[in-house]
Amino acid sequence: MAMMPSGSGGRIELPENVVVSRLDALANWCRKNSLWPMPFATACCGIELMATGAAKHDLARFGAEVFRFSPRQCDLMIVAGRVVMKMLPVLQRIWQQMHEPKWCISMGACASTGGVFDTYAVVQGIDRFIPVDMYVPGCPPRPEQLIQAIIDLQDKIQREGTITGREFDTAGRQLRKRALVEIAGPVTIDASRNPVLQRELAAAAEAITSGS
């Protein structure tokens, strides 16, 4: 403000190619236009998800065409289809493996509510067990509906978030995450049915005995 030229009534004349904004808005603009989806497609919604990414509907127009099959490279989990109770621990693990910032779209009636599958095996809505940002109704939804959900999610991303990522509270969250692992206990693997593990365990045991 000290540089403000006198006599201009407090207004600054900017060149045409200069945009004034906040760094937070810049970060959100970058994030919302480079959503990399994690396709968690288990049913017919997955077909519509593929159609959304294909040439006709062209999800690339919204910067979200880079489907990655590793959760560590993704920002947006799209759960497309019913999730059975045997699959839910897998879904939760994949969600926890994704890096912040991350979002989740629950695509279709089954992922959102269990749909018509009100049976012992089907989870009645993934939002009971993982956080969900957008719900897409439909059975299955049209690609246009999924695109609208991504546009709405982009608006949401633009409104939230900071360039420092302080809302993610990374250190504190990591502590709580570790506590969750401690509650769940270490992963136990039954090696008796896995020949590869058996070989590795035998090799390790041999290395220990020959070394000592």
Place this chain on the structure above:
Amino acid sequence: MPFTPPSIDDVLAGLTERFGSLDTSVSRGQTRVVVPADQSFDALAWLKERGFDLLVDVTCVDYLEYRDATHRYGLVYLLASTTTNQRLTVRVFVDDPDPTVRSVVPLWAGANWLEREVWDMFGIRFTGHPDLRRLMMPDEFTAHPLRKDYPLQGRGERHNFPVITREHS
């Protein structure tokens, strides 16, 4: 002289001669024979030797509260002959508290997963099965969900998971 395969009546006559009087019926051209549970393996082995070399399916029906039912579980073995193109349904009835039949995996390796599925869904124990684990439900699941006394919506198993919130993820 062209090869004439033994008719299904001949097969049933031979089966009756070997295993005693058996309940048989024909419905819409499909022949069904009921075999006692303790002789099911021998009867199926006998049928396999007589040309019913293909085990199409092993499944089960729970007759709890079924009209005029005399047994709780009815196993279904669907057999077919790849040479004579005949089909035969073998029924084996078992009851609580310990429904058990002998595994047919020694006869047909393809019965392995079929019997695992019947064990998982109905709780029929197959003695001599090499690997009788659950096929579909998680290992820690305790019920057999296709039994008629199991509620359709379960006993809360599908809600029994930790909740991951935004704070935890």
